Amino acid sequence: MRLGHVIGKVTLSAAEPALRGARFLLVQPLSRAQFAGAPMEPLAPGSSLVIYDDLGAGLGHIVGFTEGAEAAAPFANPTPVDAYNAAIVDTIQYSPPLPPPASRKSVT
Amino acid sequence: MNLARVDGVIVSTVCHPSMRGHRMIVCQPIDEAGRDEGTPVLALDPHGAGLHQRIIYSTDGSTTREHVGDPRSPLRNLVLAIVDPTLAQP
Numbered sequence: 004m005r006l007g008h009v010i011g012k013v014t015l016s017a018a019e020p021a022l023r024g025a026r027f028l029l030v031q032p033l034s035r036a037q038f039a040g041a042p043m044e045p046l047a048p049g050s051s052l053v054i055y056d057d058l059g060a061g062l063g064h065i066v067g068f069t070e071g072a073e074a075a076a077p078f079a080n081p082t083p084v085d086a087y088n089a090a091i092v093d094t095i096q097y098s099p100p101l102p103p104p105a106s107r108k109s110v111t
Numbered sequence: 112m113n114l115a116r117v118d119g120v121i122v123s124t125v126c127h128p129s130m131r132g133h134r135m136i137v138c139q140p141i142d143e144a145g146r147d148e149g150t151p152v153l154a155l156d157p158h159g160a161g162l163h164q165r166i167i168y169s170t171d172g173s174t175t176r177e178h179v180g181d182p183r184s185p186l187r188n189l190v191l192a193i194v195d196p197t198l199a200q201p
């Protein structure tokens with residue numbers, strides 16, 4: 004599961020029958036600095052993605068989403084989904100160890 | 112299975128039923144020398160790994176579904192083991 008920040012909603016006009024009535028969110032994955040509490044704007048580098056949402060997350064929420072085959076697991080009948088909102092995150096306690104004096108990759 | 116370091120915990124009340132009551136930790140994937148690799152991911156932790164401890168987590172969804180006892184769980188990462196600090200800690 005990865006963390007992302009909801010930056011938009013997606014509504015479909017023509018869609019697979021299995022996706023009818025589904026709710027989709029546009030999510031930008033968090034960078035490490037944002038894990039540590041950096042502001043959500045400017046958005047982290049990397050591409051945003053659309054996730055299937057059953058929990059009712061709104062704009063600005065931080066969500067935990069899973070990808071791949073596991074994202075299609077929660078559905079009774081097979082559904083073409085590969086990113087699923089598994090959790091709306093309330094708090095993130097994030098405290099990486101202080102970088103050792105030797106050179107360390109910069110926090111993206 | 113991936114090697115990672117525990118860098119934190121998340122709390123989520125609105126989540127998939129299979130996640131309720133389980134501890135979700137923030138794992139920073141690391142290489143063998145302990146250097147960070149990529150952005151953190153979340154994993155379900157049944158062993159109570161402490162902060163900055165090194166763990167091994169599985170990315171196979173079926174083990175996690177079996178562990179939580181819900182064949183429809185969307186979870187994937189499951190902490191399998193805590194690595195002994197006997198190896199040379201970086």
